[in-house]
Amino acid sequence: MLPIREGLIVAGILFTLGVVGVLVRRNVLFVLMSIEVMLNAAGLAFVVAGTRWRQPDGQVVFLFILAMAAAEVSVGLALVLELYHQYKALDTDAISRMRG
Amino acid sequence: MLQLLWLIPAIPFAGALLLMVFGPRLRSKAVAAVGVGTIAASAIISLLVAAAFLSAPPAANAYTQTLWTWIDAGGFHPEIAFYLDALSLVMIVVVTFVSFLIHLYSTEFMRGDEGYSRFFAYMNLFVASMVTLLLADNLLLLYLGWEGVGLCSYLLIGFWYQDPANGRAGQKAFIVTRVGDTAMAVGLFLLFHSLGTLRIQDLMHAAQNHWAAGSPYAIAAAALLLGGAVGKSAQLPLQTWLPDAMAGPTPTSALIHAATMVTAGVYLIARTHVLFELAPPIQFAVAVVGAATLLLAGFSALTQSDLKRVLAYSTVSQIGYMFLALGVGAWGAAIFHFMTHAFFKALLFLAAGIVIEALHHEHDIFRMGGLRKELPVAFWTFLIGGCALAGLPLITAGFYSKDLILWSAANSRAGSAGLWGVGIAGVVLTSLYTFRLIFVVFFGQASTPVSRRPGAAMLIPAYVLAFLSIVGGFDKAPFAAFMATALPALPELSRGITEAMSSAAAGAAFLAGILIAWYVYLRNPAASRSLVANPAGRLLHRFWFADWGMDWLYDRLFVRPVVWMAAANKGDVIDSIYDGLARAAALCYRVLSLTETGKLRWYAAWIAGGSVVMVAIVVFL
Amino acid sequence: MTILFYTASAVAIAATILMLTRLHAVHALLYLIVSLLAVAVIFYDLGAPFVAALEVIIYAGAIMVLFVFVVMLLNLGAEAARAERSLLTPSMWIGPTVLAVILLAEFVWLLVHGSTPPTAVAGIGPAEVGMALFGRYVIGVELASMLLLGGLVGAYHLGWRKSANTEVSRASHP
Numbered sequence: 001m002l003p004i005r006e007g008l009i010v011a012g013i014l015f016t017l018g019v020v021g022v023l024v025r026r027n028v029l030f031v032l033m034s035i036e037v038m039l040n041a042a043g044l045a046f047v048v049a050g051t052r053w054r055q056p057d058g059q060v061v062f063l064f065i066l067a068m069a070a071a072e073v074s075v076g077l078a079l080v081l082e083l084y085h086q087y088k089a090l091d092t093d094a095i096s097r098m099r100g
Numbered sequence: 101m102l103q104l105l106w107l108i109p110a111i112p113f114a115g116a117l118l119l120m121v122f123g124p125r126l127r128s129k130a131v132a133a134v135g136v137g138t139i140a141a142s143a144i145i146s147l148l149v150a151a152a153f154l155s156a157p158p159a160a161n162a163y164t165q166t167l168w169t170w171i172d173a174g175g176f177h178p179e180i181a182f183y184l185d186a187l188s189l190v191m192i193v194v195v196t197f198v199s200f201l202i203h204l205y206s207t208e209f210m211r212g213d214e215g216y217s218r219f220f221a222y223m224n225l226f227v228a229s230m231v232t233l234l235l236a237d238n239l240l241l242l243y244l245g246w247e248g249v250g251l252c253s254y255l256l257i258g259f260w261y262q263d264p265a266n267g268r269a270g271q272k273a274f275i276v277t278r279v280g281d282t283a284m285a286v287g288l289f290l291l292f293h294s295l296g297t298l299r300i301q302d303l304m305h306a307a308q309n310h311w312a313a314g315s316p317y318a319i320a321a322a323a324l325l326l327g328g329a330v331g332k333s334a335q336l337p338l339q340t341w342l343p344d345a346m347a348g349p350t351p352t353s354a355l356i357h358a359a360t361m362v363t364a365g366v367y368l369i370a371r372t373h374v375l376f377e378l379a380p381p382i383q384f385a386v387a388v389v390g391a392a393t394l395l396l397a398g399f400s401a402l403t404q405s406d407l408k409r410v411l412a413y414s415t416v417s418q419i420g421y422m423f424l425a426l427g428v429g430a431w432g433a434a435i436f437h438f439m440t441h442a443f444f445k446a447l448l449f450l451a452a453g454i455v456i457e458a459l460h461h462e463h464d465i466f467r468m469g470g471l472r473k474e475l476p477v478a479f480w481t482f483l484i485g486g487c488a489l490a491g492l493p494l495i496t497a498g499f500y501s502k503d504l505i506l507w508s509a510a511n512s513r514a515g516s517a518g519l520w521g522v523g524i525a526g527v528v529l530t531s532l533y534t535f536r537l538i539f540v541v542f543f544g545q546a547s548t549p550v551s552r553r554p555g556a557a558m559l560i561p562a563y564v565l566a567f568l569s570i571v572g573g574f575d576k577a578p579f580a581a582f583m584a585t586a587l588p589a590l591p592e593l594s595r596g597i598t599e600a601m602s603s604a605a606a607g608a609a610f611l612a613g614i615l616i617a618w619y620v621y622l623r624n625p626a627a628s629r630s631l632v633a634n635p636a637g638r639l640l641h642r643f644w645f646a647d648w649g650m651d652w653l654y655d656r657l658f659v660r661p662v663v664w665m666a667a668a669n670k671g672d673v674i675d676s677i678y679d680g681l682a683r684a685a686a687l688c689y690r691v692l693s694l695t696e697t698g699k700l701r702w703y704a705a706w707i708a709g710g711s712v713v714m715v716a717i718v719v720f721l
Numbered sequence: 722m723t724i725l726f727y728t729a730s731a732v733a734i735a736a737t738i739l740m741l742t743r744l745h746a747v748h749a750l751l752y753l754i755v756s757l758l759a760v761a762v763i764f765y766d767l768g769a770p771f772v773a774a775l776e777v778i779i780y781a782g783a784i785m786v787l788f789v790f791v792v793m794l795l796n797l798g799a800e801a802a803r804a805e806r807s808l809l810t811p812s813m814w815i816g817p818t819v820l821a822v823i824l825l826a827e828f829v830w831l832l833v834h835g836s837t838p839p840t841a842v843a844g845i846g847p848a849e850v851g852m853a854l855f856g857r858y859v860i861g862v863e864l865a866s867m868l869l870l871g872g873l874v875g876a877y878h879l880g881w882r883k884s885a886n887t888e889v890s891r892a893s894h895p
Contacts, residue, residue, distance in 0.1 A: 010730040012828040016821040023817035056853040067865040071872030077791045078879035096698030
């Protein structure tokens, strides 16, 4: 008896934890990490759904999410390095020049 | 020959257009030729038409010439049509002929003025509008002419527009007459609504058939038309504009504000006499207005020091006589007085123009003097005109016409001895102020030297008008017979005042006026000063000088509240609604731009919050 | 099997919470890796061994390692940790927590009131996934590869610009 509903609830909890992390932490690295958590939780939900319907599509989508997360992280971290090079700080609140 | 009728207004109108478009490019001789030529042609044609009309009168003594249908909307189709009967014939002959003389005069008077072509354009347009007014077959076309003359009056009063005072005088004239014009427009609406047509002859028949004497509709319509006439003819209470209108050039004052435009009101009442006969209270009001105005203006004229203002008040007073005649039912007498008044008033203004030009634009009579020897032409013409105005017995036209009015006032069913008495008092006043003017200007010591003598163009019209002022009254009987073909006769009621008595009284009044003027101004100049020196005299003098305080009254009553309201609404209440919309949008913009903090976490928070709300809506609603 | 599932999910949630509250970036990363591994266990429990392996290899193995490299490059020391402490005041947690709780509540409500799922019997193996991936979703594979190419080029470009003055770059780009 596979835990479908519980699996989805776990995915939801992980997702909300990721949201909290994005909103609370000011360090850019922590924000990116929280985004990874959110992506992972979404992937978990997909896989659970695929299992429920007895189809491989859930896992296929998880694969795509994984590929996307990898691309996003590589570019994002390059940007973080660039940001640190320019502003000597990783505080997102301090980097608010697009104000107005 | 009668088919040439339409040319009488058309030729001056074409002349006006020509001068407006090409005027600045033409040489002044060409401008004068066009300006005077069109009016000469108009005058000649009107004389020919008159000859044809008199020799072979058309059926029912009226001739209608329809040009085209002007408006065709529902049941309303006024036409451009001209109606010729005794009334309009007399008026157009007088108007075109006097206009021709004045145009000739102005070729020399206005020489050297940089608005030469503009002047003749406006004057031609004026004559075209006036003739349209007089010949109009329906009240709408009459109103067109009415407005046209009002426009030209405004343009010509403010002719020398570089001086803002002239513009203000023009505005005052236009606005005050506008009050009357609005009343007249409402009257036209009422007439059309009740009787379904504006063609004057049909209107008169319909009114007689549908409205009983004293019906409220008739009273309302007549009262509204009276309002219009009062405005245009500068009678009480709308007479305040005419003295200020003297800011315009003297030929304008002669033509518009003495001989022609100001008599449009008289014409209107005479033309719609059926309505006034159906509304006896209003007809009585006409007489009362005329009587009151002739006295009021007479007193005001006694105190004026500007030469043209005296003549302006004199015009107001004489039109009061015409209104008095209309009010007692002496329609023909009013037109007769119009004709003689046109002659001698135009003459007086032309002579005044000669004096003013000669003294290099001096208007104050107390700075003139002793011009009897310097300007003999001006003296004799002014004297003839003045005697005609005051009513020198037997040899002046003015005597006959004024005498007829006085006798009609006494012997009409609608008249009274009181009105006759007022008329006689008016004769005293008229004689008094006229000879005051003559004695002060032409007798005594010379004050200002003469710099310019008049030329032929200014003298010939003066001579012609002087001649007419003398002989114009001798045709009283044939004139009355002719007018009877178009206007009803006087409903007579003898009150014991015979014609001989009335003439004698008028002659006595005339002499009384001259004697008082001679005593106060020639024999004993100190007397005039002592009259003004005592407090009551000074008060009266100031009161009459300010036109019985009416200007002051209107200023307090109307002008100041309107100006105050305009100033209070400077922020424009209506506009601020639209402005408020724009300001509200700007406010929203400023509020929303506060959310652009540039902080990542805030944006993420808004996204999270938004998604929470959206999910809630989808799930729970 | 269910006990395995509940344990693994508890570990994952606890590790994530701990990750959020750390001051040191490296500590947080390590907790995150633990969370990911726990999720991999959940995948295996659900009968999806292929994605469990992928989770470990790619997510925990490659992506997190990338994070660790960057943290090392940034050389965040003790002062950074102290700065973090000053930024993480308790009042900062209230708003986001409330928002997240509402979101979670909605989610749970939806699940509870939804239809009861059938109890699945067996899992889905890699062969099935492979056939679906290269059968029906082959276009997605191509697109994912283009995405990765874009990420590669972008990261390379951004990284090269930063070290424009080093000898390495001058040598490779004459």
